[in-house]
Amino acid sequence: MKRILVTGAAGFLGSHLCDRFINEGYHVIGMDNFITGDQKNIKHLKGHTNFEFVEHDVTKFVNVNGDLDYILHFASPASPIDYLKIPIQTLKVGALGTHNLLGLAMAKKARILIASTSEVYGDPLVHPQTEDYYGNVNTIGPRGVYDEAKRFQESITMAYHRFHGLETRIVRIFNTYGPRMRLNDGRVIPAFMGQALRGEDLTIFGDGSQTRSFCFVDDQVEGIYRLLLSDYQYPVNIGNPNEISIKNFAEEIIRLTGAANKVIYKDLPINDPLQRQPDISLAKKVLGWEPKVDRKQGMAITFEYFKGLSQEELYKREHKDFSGYINK
Known part of the structure; x- marks a missing residue:
């Protein structure tokens, strides 16, 4: 039986x-260390004979007993709310965490896939975004902690591939x-679905002309x-080009x-990208x-999930306790 390590296992993806x-x-x-992950996401796997869980922060030395065939490195804050509150930890998981897992992959002779994102393109000047576009990123802006963490991830991964001959894969994930x-x-x-279910106004940042392209999780x-099982070793965009x-x-x-909701407008955050659309020709x-899943179908499934949340969950605002991680 093949063995695979998934970091960020309690997260969405x-x-x-x-x-x-x-x-x-x-x-x-x-x-997972549950800094942004949630135990309920893997609760259904508890006791499964083919699943085991290790609570660990990958920015510290990582070891796994026994053989490993594959590693999927998905440990990272992915929401602006999170990575703006824990900027240093976000940089560390992209740098130290990736370094630790590349070292583990070498020790185990395992193939490793790194989760990069469309944020490596920053606020793009090329549309749609192709894998050979270098991006337009403000390294010292508030979003730079996430953008540069992902860009460094890609660089160190390719360095391990070229210098050590490590089997590596890089996925650039668009909005999922x-x-x-x-x-x-x-x-x-x-954000929109929560506001709609609570009967609140939907908040748009900027004038609403900025674009996104949404990919359903099953397709992602x-x-x-x-990609993991392919022979392709360079970054590949995975997303839905329907903008x-x-x-x-x-x-x-x-x-x-x-719902009878209204739309209200607020200022656009600094360096928020104005366009997001993947070119998936390479994929x-x-x-x-x-x-395969169109937005209407995927959104209906997602809305049913949110509708099924308890009233307590629906009205609870996210106040993750980052006190143990701030500036560490």
Whole structure:
């Protein structure tokens, strides 16, 4: 039986990846320190014969007993609310955490896939974004802690591949959504859906003309699965190229929820990207992958998940306790 380590296993994407690899017949070792992950995301895996969990911070030395065939490094804050509160930890998990896991991959002779994101493109001057675009990033802006963590991740991963011959893969993840997202983590889909379910006004930052492209989690997981098992060693965009403006998307949410919500406008955060659309030509060519779930279908599934939350969860604002991590 193949053995795979998934870091960030209690996160949104990490937990879905654990499910997928268990279903594919792998023995999955999940690792998380719960700084932004949630135990309820992996509660259904407790006691499963092909799943074991290790609570650990990957910015510290990482060891796993026994053989390892693959590593998926998905440990990182991914929400602006989170990485602006814990900027140093965000940089550390991208730098020290990645370094530790690359070292583990070498020791175990395992193939490692690194989760990068579309943030490496910053506020792009090229549209749609292709893998050979170098990006437009403000290194000293507030978002730089996340953007540069991901860019460094890619650089050190390729250095290990070139210098040590390590088997590496890099996925550039574009906006992904679906069940198990945190309701109030600051990202547009859970923010809009939470506001709609609570009967609040939907908040748009900026004038709403900025665009995003949303990929359903099942499609994202399929792309990551194919990339890990492929022979391609350079970054690959995985996302849905179906682009929509934030203003039009807010109107879609209002229609979906059937709520009588209004839209209000606030100032756009510093360096918030104005356009996000992946060019997935490379993924089609080397992975035979493209998204299958359209936004209407995926949003209906996601809305049902949020509707199923308790009233306490629905009205609870995210106040993660980062006191043990601040500036460490």
